[in-house]
Amino acid sequence: MNPTMNDWGRPLLVEDATLCVSELVGNAVLHATPDGSSAAFGSVRRITVAFRAWPNWLFIEVADEDSAPRTLPVGDPVEYVLTDLSSEGVLQDSGRGLHLIQCLADAVWWTPREVGGKSVFCRFGLEDGENG
Template structure:
């Protein structure tokens, strides 16, 4: 069973929820990758984790989703269509996945961004916060995902 919940007229306010086998609902947010959407996406992800009973996980997931969507804005292009999905995998872990339409623009962890660098820390931050992360390439898209553990 699928239910749609609309929180407003903007495209990044549309939320689709589906019942997961674990009994915890997944969250899917289709949006356009624009800076003005970041705060709403962070808030939705954090609130969803809180509904699962995990506020600490919500803080981590909100930070990671912000970094992953920002990567799309910077490296794929502002306004690219994106899908954010947060699902419970069990065992105290959640999976956060961001799908965009650019299979060739694969993120790479940079080991040493200089102290004055304005970019280059996003994937390193995700790597530090996540139990693991990766990239799945599809024919016309890619998904960057991370597995997050409850603190």
């Protein structure tokens, strides 16, 4: 990803984009079961990652073969206060990766694909001065 971002003149996005791709691909690997298939270990899965750059936007798309909708976190982030509760009692069991993506990217959404499955997108705004 680093050469692509450098070729596009956007080296400052490398870390944020890498983290977002890692989270989205990780979610697809862990949670996406191809339509009509079982979730058996070792079953074949197809995950596609695409990058698209326009003058003012960078789009990252991660597509999988599972049509089940992604649940995106909504609302304000939870602020954690030091208490005598353990972190397991305070932190959610899921959604932290998507929340992280929502904090880094300008937008996150998903859409069903015409061929089955879904795509999850994140979008980064490219400011004029962001050239490294």
